[in-house]
Amino acid sequence: MSRIFKELGWFFRKEWYKFLLVLIFTLILTYAVTLPPNYIGNIIDRIVQKDLTKQTAVKLCISMAAASIIIYVTGLIKERCAGKLYHELYYQLKKRFIINIFKQDGDFFEDYHPGDLMNRATGDTWMISHVSTYLLFNFIDTIMMLIISFILMVRLNLSLTLFSIIPLPLITALVMYLRPKIVDNWKQVRVKVSHLNNIAMESVNHVKLVRGFVKEKDDEAKLSANATDVFYTERKAVSMQALFIPSFRMITLISQGIALGYGAYLITHQLDFTVGNLITFNLYLHMFANPLFRLGNQITRFAQSHVSFDRLNEVMDNEPTIIDKPKAIELDGVETIEFRNLSFRYPDDKNYTIEDINLMLRRGETLGIVGKTGSGKTTLVKQLLRSYPITAGSIYINNQIISDYKKESIRRNIAYVPQEHSLFSRTVLENLMLGKSDKTALSLDEAIRLADFEKDLPFLENGLETIVGEAGVTLSGGQKQRLSIARAFLKNADILIFDDSLSAVDGMTEKNIIENLKEYRKDRTNIICSHRLSVIENSDKIIVLDRGKIVEQGTHQELMNNRKWYYEQYLMQQMEVEDET
């Protein structure tokens, strides 16, 4: 629990007065709640002893009503303050989370996958917000209630109190024992349900295969078997859960039994302990037992929250690897790019992904990078984007080392079309507009035309307003690529990078785009990675990567004369479409 104060000190300092309010009203509320049992016991006593006066009766009734209203009002204020704090904290955490995510570099995302980050951003932030506000307040409330009810019980009769509460600590122990087991069981259930979900998704996604291979019955059997598995897991969880409250009641029962027995003894053997006292005591006993039950829950939940704190801190405290130097400058226009002995390997890898790259690129030049899958093309390009820190060697832009420039301004000068899908569940237009920058000199229509995306628009239901992705239309592989290309064109950056961006488009489209590229970006630097040599054939410079090293470089003609890998690949690819006659 001290964790809360340690990690969220900033929040407590900011909102200290709200916390104080909650504390004060909790105290008032807890005390107020103990008044009614007293009044009730009193009235019953007076009636039993047949000495109730009108005065007393009226006084007690009014006090009872007043207490009820005070309880309502203080409860209300307390809940509101607590709630406000909760929502405020939740908001802060969620916001800080995303801000920090956006600062991170590529290596962070190697360690933390999207699904994992989502869990932390939702589940863990909720847990921490809840624990640091509601749970904390409930805990304080519980402790106060325990203390006050204990004092009141002792005031009525010390020995009765001591005897009655003997079995009660068992409640807390029992809760702390059972609860983790129960939580674990339910986790199991969620795992199984999630698995059922995945299996069902497969079946639905692959429905054509299931029908095509006449596998309907088998599929059904598989799904039913999984559903039955879920059933058994749920039943187990439910059985244990059903024990929970009854065991608490059982212990309270024993305690009540002792109170009744010993209380009866006191009434018969002592003159100063009355029936009314016994009734009041019984009510106080409940006020003592219930918090003990809640205490068990609270302690377990505090313990569980450690995990969430850890998980959230891992993200929040993580500093990005690439941080701008204090005097970092803006990059305004790219004239030259030079790779000097550049090498890179991932932190966990023994081998270098790219090794000893030496390359010079000038404005107006187009560089083609080819090589087998895994030869390091993307890694090389991502170094320029400052997605990963440089392991060895350096990159110079305009003759100045890349680390002299602000990370953010380097990116302003690069337009990138990635290999993987990179679209958002928004309208086509919104996706395109991601490329809009201060340097945008093209109109939207032009960018679309250059990327050969024009022809796709009529096929989209709402044209530019069609929503892409989850909630809307699924674009074909080629359409996605063309859209990404149009977006990159729109940015109008000095450097344009195509990372295998033409793999899904057909030959004609590919030709069009490359031609447009040549024409429209002849004064700018272009870097194209590709499998198909036809794409980079006309580049000013071509490098062939193999296991991270440059094994061949030159123009297309020079490489053809080399008669090495490039030459063989080129011929092979030509044969695929060559006319034999």
Next chain:
Amino acid sequence: MKHKKPSYLSTGKIFLRVFKYALKSKLLLIVSLLFLFIFSVLEIAQPLIIKRVIDDELAGVTTVWVEVETKTDKTVFYDGKLYVKDDGTVEGSKYTIRYYKDGYLWLFGEISDKDNILEIAEKAVIEKSNKETYEVDYHKLSKDDMLLFFTPSVRPIRLMIILYAAVSIIILLARYIQRIAFTTSALRLSLDMRKHMFQKLNRLPIAYFSTEPSGKIVSKTVYDTEGVRGLYEVVFSIASACVSLVMIYVGFFYLDWKLALLTFVAFPLIYLWMSVYRRIVNAYNHSIREMNSRINGKLAEFVNGVGIIQIFNKEEQMTDEYDQLLVENYDTKLKHLRINTLFGYQMLNLIYRLIIVLILVYFGMQYFSAEIVVVGTTIFVYIEYLGKLMGPISDIFSNLNSLEDSLVSASRVFEFLDKEEDTGLGPVTGVKFKGDIDFRNIRFRYDEHYVLNDVSIKIKAGQFIGLVGATGSGKSTLMNLLERFYDIEEGSIYIDGVDYTEYSKQDIRSNIGIILQDPAIFEGTIKSNITLGLDIPDEVVIETLRIIGADKFISDYREGIHTKVSYMGDNLSTGEKQLVAFARILLRNPSVIILDEATANIDSETEMLIQKAFTVLSQSRTTIVIAHRLSTIKNADVIYVMDEGRITESGNHHELYQNEDGIYRAMYDALN
């Protein structure tokens, strides 16, 4: 903020159908109801036992006592004489014990319950209800004296406490059994429902699957069924709460029917509160949930697309967008908080406490009236009962909250189960086709726009056919029709000279092997993905892979064909998926193969493997390839070029190439 969703079924019909499912676990339901009844009755008895102890034994001592001669087990020996409690049957001198200021007094004479002791000096001064006073002699009773008077009570008290304990234990057991029985029946309910839905899933026409995203469909079977279970639980909770309520009111009436009637005053109040509260809170809950899903959606987007966001320098813009949503959410949550704290459980509690005040006032007034004798413990029991009432009421209340959502879920489930099934399904007769396929004048549309406009193709068994054309030209649709994934309305397809609708859909599909653009891979092993459930020994599978030339890539994996494949085949490359798909087909040996070529990028090495595998596969089989790369179909017997649902050119590669104005020629040249 409040929107009514059009429901597929009326609420009444939904309940009926859910109930029909529930009846499948009749026994569990009966057990559940039985034990519900048991503990509801016993819970009324519980406080009554305490009352009895207090009234008759503990407080019972402050009553009128009669002097008697004979000793029984009910007599008390005090001050040399025997006394017994006055129950109207015995004659003798009467004395009264009364509690006064921390002690008990032995008063000479019979003092009425309505009379109060004013003060004690030489004599005790008693005040009547009409303010008249009189005096009586008295003794002060010591602790030991009192003990004597309590002696006859000791055994009864012990018995009562044991009885109380026994009743309480039975109540606990009954509650436990009831809960287990009921929840098991609820779990059974969702299991049965899921099974039915999975059955239905594979009987629905393929067209259905393009009307909804797969996530939504699956969510119905997995999550909406949980919602229906929630519905069932709600109904039962409300039912058992009603049973408890009725029982408690029986108790109320038994004790004091006038007050019981008075408490009815609270019901319209509570009802009013519940309906107002529900309506407002529901609306808020709804929009909060919607907003949460939007926030999560956006978060997912960001987390998955960080790279792009960073590269395009849109961090700030995205953060602002996100912040907007968060702030909106925050504001709504605060509004909800305000209403909730004002009218939520606090209010219910307030009503509860004010009812207690009502009870106190009522009994107080009775006390001061001349005629009625009030027993203090009645107040105690009444308050106990009232406490037991709160449980069921807040149960009903919190359950009604989730009722809305459960009804929506149930509606979706039943709508799904009622959907029209696919036609043309039938038994698998095992008929084997030769592979002559004749498409005759096919016209077809999915919605309004015709995708196929009078297509006729004649294929001879064993031929290798290529289909090319731009996106949307109808190639895939033609194959959808051949597989009878969709039903033809205009035109017909003849297989081996017979209209193919004469066969069941399963028969046709058993004879056709399909390989989709992105081959379907399931969680399991490489072997299970190839055998697809058929019991086939390892050697046969390995041999199959060898024949298509794919054994090399299998041997690259440490566990060979038993290598685990993850969900959706994420750990396999596209090329490897294709090879698995080829192996599947070969194993089944259909007379017709349809290959919808993958468009994703494959490296040249795997590319070659696939070409080789394809060559093996297409031998002596009718092969139809929907091509994206012209290289694959170069050797086809006939190539059909499609444009806007029509065949524009046909012939083999050489013939088509000669046509200088043709689409084929243009496509070919573009790639060169």
